[in-house]
Amino acid sequence: xxxxxxxxxIRKNRWDDCIxxxxxxxxxxxxxxxxxxxxxxxxxxxxxxxxxxxLPFFRKCAxxxxxxxxxxxxxxxxxxxxxTPDLIxxxxxxxxxxxxxxxxxxxxxxxxxxxxxxxxxxxxYELNMADDYEKLKSGYSQNTRRNLRKGAENRLVLSTGIKPxxxxxLFRNGSGKEYKxxxxxxxxxxxxxxxxxxxxxxxxxxxxxxxxxxxxxxxxWVFSHQKAIFxxxxxxxxxxxxxxxxxxxxxxxxxxxxxxxTLDFEGSNNEGLARFYAGFGSSRLIYPRLVINRLPLAxxxxxxVVRRIRNIF
Numbered sequence: 001x002x003x004x005x006x007x008x009x010i011r012k013n014r015w016d017d018c019i020x021x022x023x024x025x026x027x028x029x030x031x032x033x034x035x036x037x038x039x040x041x042x043x044x045x046x047x048x049x050x051x052x053x054x055l056p057f058f059r060k061c062a063x064x065x066x067x068x069x070x071x072x073x074x075x076x077x078x079x080x081x082x083x084t085p086d087l088i089x090x091x092x093x094x095x096x097x098x099x100x101x102x103x104x105x106x107x108x109x110x111x112x113x114x115x116x117x118x119x120x121x122x123x124x125y126e127l128n129m130a131d132d133y134e135k136l137k138s139g140y141s142q143n144t145r146r147n148l149r150k151g152a153e154n155r156l157v158l159s160t161g162i163k164p165x166x167x168x169x170l171f172r173n174g175s176g177k178e179y180k181x182x183x184x185x186x187x188x189x190x191x192x193x194x195x196x197x198x199x200x201x202x203x204x205x206x207x208x209x210x211x212x213x214x215x216x217x218x219x220x221w222v223f224s225h226q227k228a229i230f231x232x233x234x235x236x237x238x239x240x241x242x243x244x245x246x247x248x249x250x251x252x253x254x255x256x257x258x259x260x261x262t263l264d265f266e267g268s269n270n271e272g273l274a275r276f277y278a279g280f281g282s283s284r285l286i287y288p289r290l291v292i293n294r295l296p297l298a299x300x301x302x303x304x305v306v307r308r309i310r311n312i313f
Contacts, residue, residue, distance in 0.1 A: 002046045002094040004055075007039075014049040022078040024109040027202065027224035029054055029078055036192050037069035044094050051079040053091045057099065063295075066095070066102045070186050071193060071231065073124070073266050074287050076106035085113050092117065092290070102292040108285050120289040124267030125277035126227075133257035137250075139281025144246055151247030155211045158251050162207035164194040167218035170234025190232060197222050203231075206252065208244040217244035221252065228256065229264045249280060 012031040019025045027033055029052075034041045038056035045052050054075050057066045068075070077083060077091050088110045095102065105122060106112075112119060129136060140148075168187055176182060197203035202224060208217040216239030220232040235245050253263065265277040267285070278284065 002044055002051075002091060004094065004096050005043050005045050007042055010043055010045075011049070015043070015045075015052060018049045018052050018080070019078055021080050023080060024083070024107055025078055025225045026074060026107065026227070027197070027222055027229065028072045028075060030224075032196060033072075033193065034069075036196065037072050037189060044091050046091075051077055051081075051083075051087070051091075053077045055095065055099070063100050064098050066099045066104055068103060068105045068289075070182075071190055072105075074105050074107040076104075076110040076287075078107075083109055085111055088112055089116065092292075095292075097294070099292075100294045102290060102294075104290045106288045106290055108287040110288065112288060112290075118291045118293075120291065121286045122267070122289050123269050123274060124285045124287060125265040125274065125282040126285055127253070127263040127265070127280055127282040129253060129256050129259055129261050129263055131257065133254045136253055136257055136281060141279040141281075143275075144250075144279035147243040147246040148250055150243035151250075154242040154244075156216075156242060156244055156247050157209045157213075158248065159207045159209060160204065162205050162215065162218060164191055164198075164205050164220060166207065166215055167205060167220055167232060167234045170215065170218050170236055170239075171232070172234075174235055174237065176234075194220055194222075194231075206248055208239065208248045210238060210242060210244070214238065216242065217248050219245075219248055219252070223261075226260050227262050227264045228252070230266055246279075253280065 010031065015031050019029045034054055034056065038058075040058070041054055041056040043052055043054050055066055056069045056072075056075070057064055059065070077088055088106070089112060108124065127136070168191060172187070194203055194205070203220060203222045206219050206221070207215050210216045216236045218234045219230060222229045222231045233245065239245065256263070263282070265282055267277065268274050274284070
C-alpha cells in the first residue's frame, strides 16, 4: 500500500536505508540532501519503506506546487527491486489531490507508458570508467583532443583541494550572470550541500590554475551509488580560452580510469553543453520530466509560465 507521509512523520533512518540499498538510488534522494534543498518535503511510501518517492513542494497563494528543487537533477521512485511502468503509475496516482501543479523529474529507471501523462524527455550524459585511460581517451572527440592540447600548451596546473566557495565565485563572475534564477539563496543552498557532502566523505573539489597561478576553472564532484556526479563547475574567461575545463575533466577521468565508477555529467538539453559532455565519450540517457496541471480551468497555467515558476522556486 502506498501512502503519503508528511515531513515530520518520515522515519529518516528507514528512508535512507531504502535509498542506500536501492538499485537506482542517488545522492539527491537522501533525507539530509532533501532537507537542505526543500526543508518541508513530503513523501510517498509503500509498505515499510519498500519503495519511496520524495515529494518536494512549496505553497504560493494557498496553492501547493510540487517542483524540482535546485541542484537536484532526478528524483522519482526508488526501490531495491526492479520497477515497472505500472508501479511508477501507482505512485503518481497516489500523489495527493492538493498538489495542483506538478513539475517533477523522475529518474532514468522510472519509465511510463507513453500517452498517459505529459512527459518531456530530459538528457543526461554518463561515462563508464571501467576501461583503462587510453581506451577511454580513444573515445574523445577531435574537438576535445584539440582542447586538451591547448591545455598542455598553456601549462595548466591541477589542484585537488580547493574551496567550494572559490568554484561558486568563478561561476558567479562568469556564466552565472546569465542564470537569473540563481541568487544568494540558491548559492547558499549549494554551499550547504557541498560542505555536507564533504563532511560525509562524499565530495571532492578540484581546480585548475593558469601559469600566473590564477584559478581559472573548478568543479565539484559528488560520489554516491558508484557514480561521480559533476554537480557544479565554474570557469573564467581565461580558463575558457586555455582549455581549462577539458583539462580538469580529463584529469578526473585519468585518475578514476579502471574503477567501478560512472562519471555522471548531469547532462543538458542545451546543444552546446550536450556536445561538450559527449566529447568525452559519454552516452546519452533520457529521464522523464512529468508535468501535471490540476489547476481550475480559469487559472490554467501555460507551460512557459510553469517554467518561469520553476526557475523562481
